[in-house]
Amino acid sequence: MTGRILTQKGNFRRVDPPTVGRVIMLMVKNLIKCYGDLRVFHDVSFHVSSREIVGIIGPNGSGKTTLIQCIAGLLPSDAGEIRVDGSPLSPEGRKVALFLMPDGVLPWSEQCVGQLIAFFREMYGVSGEQARDVIRHFELNPVLDRALVRLSKGYRRRVLLALALLTPQPVLALDEPFDGLDLRQSLSVMAFLREVARGGRGLLVAIHQLADAARICDRLVLLGAGRVVGLGTLKEVRDQARLGAKASLEDVFLALT
């Protein structure tokens, strides 16, 4: 799968995925976010490479959503920087490199699903074939002429994921992408996301279901008490938690947070 990058001038540039190894696409450096005296997170640093899926995990209230929104430029951060291709990127320029599908949104809910997909197609110049591929994969054909507001939670989630997957940015961020999906649907979406990552994009996902995170993420950013308390592959975070090879992500999570 080849990707397309939205340039600063607002045009799309076709890019081929790196043929050898992974390239760092997004670098988060020393990001800080406070609400008055309340420190949400402090000195958060990690990176997302092409062809990999990075999961942000942490207990409720650990700042996963705030972090991913700060990275996407949907919230102001107090310090730190985001680098793309090695250069710092201002918050207003983030949409060139990254698209975030937030959690708990119901956008343009009176419009039909087909119309929303057509709107994203027109916005990003997506081919009909790619759109049909996404529609087929998320089994959206039966609901194309229904308004988003009249769909079940599972369908809504699938529509939002479909819209997110029509975007061309090199990094795709998803907040709780499996919420509202049953096991079969979750596994199917994971397979699709894996395929997307193989195509060259970097994926950043905030997940609270540890089992899902363990299944899909190549690397993990474990947040606890506003700091990164674990970072790396499952094996690496196991080592950081000084746990054996049989320890699950749940064990690591409990040990580090």
Add this chain to the structure above:
Amino acid sequence: MRLRRFVALLSHESREILLARSLWLMAALMSMIVGYGFIQAVDLFSEASRAGLENRELARSLAVLDGVLVPTFGSLYVGITLLFPFVAIRALGHDKQSGALALALQLPVTTTEIVAAKAFAIGLAWLVAVVPAVGAVLIWRSVGGHIGAGELANLLLGHALYAWAVAGMSMLAAAIAETPSTAAIVALGFTLGFWVLDFAAASGVQEPLASLTPLSLTAGLRPFEHGVFSLPHALGMLTAGAALLMAAREWLPMYRSLRQKAVRLGIVALLALVGVTLAGGARVYRDVREDRHNSFNPSDEAALRQMRRGLVITVRLSPDDSRRKEFDENVLAKLRRLVPHFMVRYEARQVVIAGTQGDERYGLNTYDYAGRQTESRSTSPREILPILHELAGVKVSPVTVPDYPGHPLVANVHAWGWLFYVILPIGAALASSWTRRVHIRFTQAKEAL
């Protein structure tokens, strides 16, 4: 590519507003309000016309603009003031609440384009809102009523500019407020504030409130209702609406801190102030009334335009004195539009009843021009114009102007009540459901392709 995306955004925002139930509810209510206003206005105009048909002199005072158009569009004003903000707020507030704004801001379009597309969609909503008023005009024509095209166009322009400014105000309220309901309260607060300013202007308050009274949006609409095309007012409202939309645009980006947003809002406010001040200098006025009610005789006007050495009139009439209102409307308002450097000083604050102890100079207005001074108690242009010409040292002979015949008409439009109270509201309800069905069909067709 960029244009194609913007067109896609325009059609997306238009769909959003046409699918909103609040739009069609507003349309239904607007129909009833405007219909009631129109039927009442025609009743009153017909009552006056009965006498006017028998008396030629009386007929000359029967202007359709004052008798039918302004009251009908006055009902539109009420609807635009009280209902339209809810529709305009929805265009942005709903996006904020549903999370759509977070997606929209990530689309490959600028924030300016997003705000422009929303303003365009709100413009469509205004077109829907104005349908009953246009219907009223057509009914008036169909019963044989006279319509002055210039008067109507000028009035429509005034209302469009007013709606533009209300839309800007609503968008800013929606941008700042967390929820649409809070935004509605903010917008209502603005409206009440404007009404306070209007009341203050009518009751002649003192500084500093007096200098704020021209900032009311209703004050901006007034010249158009009086049949005057006023470029300063038009540019002022255009600037105000644009500045409010610009302020909304500056507030939207989520990566900005509250302080950054406040600073940008301050800069926009400053730019708006400069813009409105500059607009005030564009002294272009046209009396579009067929009865030339806002004009002096052309010879008088030509002479007054030559009075470039600074005319100062000191008015000693209190704001609640009926003579002051008459003087303001019949003389001062016209002089403001004609004399290049004109200033009015108001000195009296209270009415002094004749025969009681008080200011003996009450009612005595002073005219200063080029070092010469004269005084008069008259408030009639017939006596004041010769005074001004004498001060300027010119002799003016009035030219003959064709008499305005008036357009009296006795008509009964009660039967049209069905249209405004039943058919149009049902039409609005059907349109609400129809837009959804068409939307679905369009989607099916598009996907089939």
